[in-house]
Amino acid sequence: MTMRVQVQESVETGPAVNEARALSPAASLFHSLSDPARLAILRHLAAGEHRVVDLTAHLGLAQSTVSAHLACLRDCGLVTSRPQGRASMFSLATEPNLMELLGAAERLLAETGDAVDLCPTYGSTARRRPRAE
Numbered sequence: 656m657t658m659r660v661q662v663q664e665s666v667e668t669g670p671a672v673n674e675a676r677a678l679s680p681a682a683s684l685f686h687s688l689s690d691p692a693r694l695a696i697l698r699h700l701a702a703g704e705h706r707v708v709d710l711t712a713h714l715g716l717a718q719s720t721v722s723a724h725l726a727c728l729r730d731c732g733l734v735t736s737r738p739q740g741r742a743s744m745f746s747l748a749t750e751p752n753l754m755e756l757l758g759a760a761e762r763l764l765a766e767t768g769d770a771v772d773l774c775p776t777y778g779s780t781a782r783r784r785p786r787a788e
Contacts, residue, residue, distance in 0.1 A: 687728065693724045694757075695714055701754060704745060706745070707742070
């Protein structure tokens with residue numbers, strides 16, 4: 656994955672790389688993929704265009720939930736929509752690159768086993784715990 660690097664000029668130290676700023680778009684991308692429902696939606700869209708009602712039936716989620724996740728994915732540039740009558744047809748925006756990324760994630764998960772899911776900070780157990788206020 657190539658990530659853009661932003662450089663700040665400093666008189667005393669020369670060019671300095673602001674790594675956090677440079678990696679912010681990548682972190683935002685991974686955050687957009689961090690919800691299991693959004694990943695399930697992307698998996699269904701990999702098979703072709705779907706309407707919200709189709710995704711709702713496939714996933715067993717409320718229409719408002721599916722619509723909210725599709726809006727997030729659309730705002731992140733990962734899905735597009737086109738009108739068809741009174742409905743909208745959703746599809747992957749950058750299918751080859753997104754499928755390559757998701758395939759790489761599957762290969763990485765196969766190599767690491769359950770380590771990511773067992774992580775106390777980001778694993779499935781951590782997602783089920785109530786957040787501290």
